[in-house]
Amino acid sequence: QKEVEQNSGPLSVPEGAIASLNCTYSDRGSQSFFWYRQYSGKSPELIMFIYSNGDKEDGRFTAQLNKASQYVSLLIRDSQPSDSATYLCAVRGGSYIPTFGRGTSLIVHP
Amino acid sequence: GAVVSQHPSWVICKSGTSVKIECRSLDFQATTMFWYRQFPKQSLMLMATSNEGSKATYEQGVEKDKFLINHASLTLSTLTVTSAHPEDSSFYICSARGDRGSDQETQYFGPGTRLLVL
Numbered sequence: 001q002k003e004v005e006q007n008s009g010p011l012s013v014p015e016g017a018i019a020s021l022n023c024t025y026s027d028r029g030s031q032s033f034f035w036y037r038q039y040s041g042k043s044p045e046l047i048m049f050i051y052s053n054g055d056k057e058d059g060r061f062t063a064q065l066n067k068a069s070q071y072v073s074l075l076i077r078d079s080q081p082s083d084s085a086t087y088l089c090a091v092r093g094g095s096y097i098p099t100f101g102r103g104t105s106l107i108v109h110p
Numbered sequence: 111g112a113v114v115s116q117h118p119s120w121v122i123c124k125s126g127t128s129v130k131i132e133c134r135s136l137d138f139q140a141t142t143m144f145w146y147r148q149f150p151k152q153s154l155m156l157m158a159t160s161n162e163g164s165k166a167t168y169e170q171g172v173e174k175d176k177f178l179i180n181h182a183s184l185t186l187s188t189l190t191v192t193s194a195h196p197e198d199s200s201f202y203i204c205s206a207r208g209d210r211g212s213d214q215e216t217q218y219f220g221p222g223t224r225l226l227v228l
């Protein structure tokens with residue numbers, strides 16, 4: 001069974017700090033990796049996706065993928081209170097149906 | 111681009127009634143649509159996957175006769191909760207996978223429909 005693990009948190013960081021969110025997955029054949037943000041009471045919104053080993057940067061967000069170690073992480077630089085949300089990691093293998101983690105709750109306090 | 115809408119955003123109904131939720135991809139053709147359910151402070155739970163013109167594939171434990179899914183076109187899928195009961199109260203979210211380029215790789219979520227069955 002394909003599993004995607006995330007620490008449920010909450011992860012609490014001060015405003016301006018770097019928030020680091022981690023995700024591990026069990027299926028070595030996984031090909032695509034996604035990070036979604038979900039505010040309370042809202043549906044998930046895509047932040048970024050990554051396919052290749054290494055880092056991918058988009059504004060304040062950096063996704064890091066290490067297929068050998070089977071983990072993907074999301075770094076949020078200069079964290080803002082508006083970044084407070086649940087962050088969902090999703091992993092997709094050969095099929096088009098991704099497996100979602102349970103999410104990590106992030107709290108950015110002023 | 112890649113906008114998915116859902117209607118209605120809120121539904122309150124009496125027990126025993128049926129509720130239809132629409133999911134539309136507004137600016138792209140959705141090869142595949144997904145229906146999720148999410149209870150408060152719980153993770154997303156995939157209910158079913160539907161491809162245009164074919165029967166939906168339901169996840170284990172999801173009653174296909176209770177949750178009817180119709181994917182009539184490349185831009186519209188509907189979920190009908192039949193004979194709804196209070197335990198069906200939840201947040202129902204659809205998502206769509208596009209038909210070209212990077213949209214094929216990514217799911218775009220609708221805003222969700224909150225269902226309350228009294």
